[in-house]
Amino acid sequence: MGIVDFVLIGLIVGGAFYLLYRSLWKKKGYCHGCDSAGKCK
């Protein structure tokens, strides 16, 4: 495993965490099922 592998792993894991943060935490209460705009006021 070289430095490139570590950087790549860092990017992938960071991306996965960001995806989780964005879809579960940042948009908490976000509701795909409510309407086409996906928001419940």
Place this chain on the structure above:
Amino acid sequence: MTAPTAARSFPVVETAVLRVAVAGNPNSGKSTLINSLAGTRLHVGNWPGVTVEKKEAALEHRGQRIALIDLPGTYSLSPYTEEEIIARDFLVHDRPDIIVDVVDATNLERNLYLTLQLLELGIPVIVALNIYDEAEKKGYKIDVKAMEAALGVTVVPTVATRKTGMNDLLEAVTGAIAKGSRSLPRSQSYGEDIEAAVKMLTAGIVDRHPALVERYPRRWLALKLMEGDRRVLAEANISGVDSLMKDAVGHLREAHGEDLESLMADARYSLAAGLTREVLQRPSVRKTEMTEKIDRVVLNRFLGIPIFFAAMWFVFKMTFDLSAPFADWLDGAINGPLTRWIEASTNLLHGPDWLVSLMTKGVIAGVGSVLVFVPVIFAMMFFITFLEGSGYMARAAFVMDRAMHSMGLHGKSFIPMILGFGCNVPAIYATRTLENPRDKALTALLIPLMSCGARLPVYILFVGAFFSAQSGTVLWSLYVMGIVLAVLMGILFKRTLFRGESPMFIMELPPYRMPSGRSLAIHTWEKGKHFLIKAGTYILAVSVLVWFLLNLPWGVENKKDSYLGKVGSAIAPVFAPLGFGNWEASSSLIAGVIAKEIVVGTMGEIYVRETEKKPEGPAPTFFEDLREIGTSFASAGREAFTNVISTVGITSLKAEEKEEEATLRSVVAKSFTPLSAYAFMAFVLLYMPCVVAAAAFKHEFGTWKWFGVAFVYQTILAWSVAFIVYQGGKLFGIGG
């Protein structure tokens, strides 16, 4: 249509966007009308209460930009329900430029009650006389001109489902703001006594409370003060014993008693009845309608609930039979050609071995295992949409009313619970249609027991592996288990956390309608796409993280020694009495806390090495793969057709026939017994709500309290039920 004959006109409002509020009774077709006008995909259903918050859609007509605001359906503008308050606050405080009042032409008198209240607001109103085709079918003759003359507004007959009258309606809307043609509706007279009091109150308000005139429409404010509307009294800071009130309504109180709200309601109902008599001609001989004939059977006190459960069984059977061949096809395409293509592409780019493994054994195995069930989810959502659109869902709530009463709720609470079959998240939001905070909290606590689409992949995997001959029945039993446990838990909660009387249930039963193909397609897609979005976001993210957790410490040979394996092994003993005390099942359940589908995705990753099987001979070319995908899709279509039309002994997902194909299903079949598989499915059905549902609890109730209650009781319930299933089954020698 002619311009309104009404009162005074005033200058065009200088707004770039015309704000049009779409108001009306529940189930009068407001959302459908907006969808037809603006091409949006707002959720519609043939049952009251689909729209629980205001939503917007934009369009342009003759260069005029129009914002349509879809208000929740209400029968009146009184301040008693969440929907009424949302609709009323918007109309009074946000002051739209025009109100389009969607009136159900088949139920004119009841709808006109709201129309009269809208006319009080001093905002231009256009009446969309919707569902006009059904009114004609019933033999109703509505004199549109007479209605326009009586109300002093433009009336446009429409059939929103067929887009009939949409252009006329837009012409009326834009015409209303054309210079000099915009006009206010005529004030309706509620009788001499009331009008005299209104006049005195209006004058008094202008004189003594001029600031209020800026905030409220004068006539509306006077009427609300007279009714003793508590919200308006509080907002306006006018006491009910204020001298102005005494002067204005004192004689009314003397003549009619203290309850002036009822007096006003009577006045409006009388006027609505009178208007209806003026404009509507009903057929002299009334036929028994199809809806009534069906309801005599479907709502029968003895047959109602069995018919509901039979309908559910039919839906699950059809879902399984129709979608299983396509799920198999997708499984083959993802685990065969797609995996080969991704592997080849990563190698071509000289990607390291671990990256190839991450792509094939992490992303493909994880996300792919879940995506396989896309056909099942869409089939299920199609049937749910069909039941919603047909009007049967409202009947389901009605027949469940008695069972709901036993737990201190009423049938209206069953509507959010039925929505929970699609996804628990919008169902939790739908509890806002319930007036009582106690009902809201109790209903929300029971919603996670309704088996949502996310649990379906787990069921299909295990049902396919162990119960293919009784697929529909086993699937149905899990959904029924959820409902029965919801009733039992409701009774328990009623006796502990939520003591109190259950309110009366008054619910409108809409006529049966055949949903249009377009509506079915749009709403099936809207519900199903949620699943695809999840697959592309947090299921993908979790699959990547699970792959790392299965491969750390780096280079670990045995997955049981990985970090995930160690955590799974540590908690596995908890599940041992339930029949699945292995680290693979435990790890999958932990990951499934994010979303229930991830249980399957994680299993896909854990078992991937065991299911790995290199093909013999040279790998097929890209075009051979494409041809194979096309051919197998056609076979899946034929199989689905045969399944659906077959009347006896349908068996899909034949695990025994595919044993050689080393699929996830076959590995699962070796790792569980039928009994432990059923206990596992019951546990997945019942254990804690997913993370997004947790966020919905917090968002809707503003506290983590109710999610905390759901988390604790569901975890205990899931363990207990799975224990009873497994140990009870063993005791009786079933499926061990």
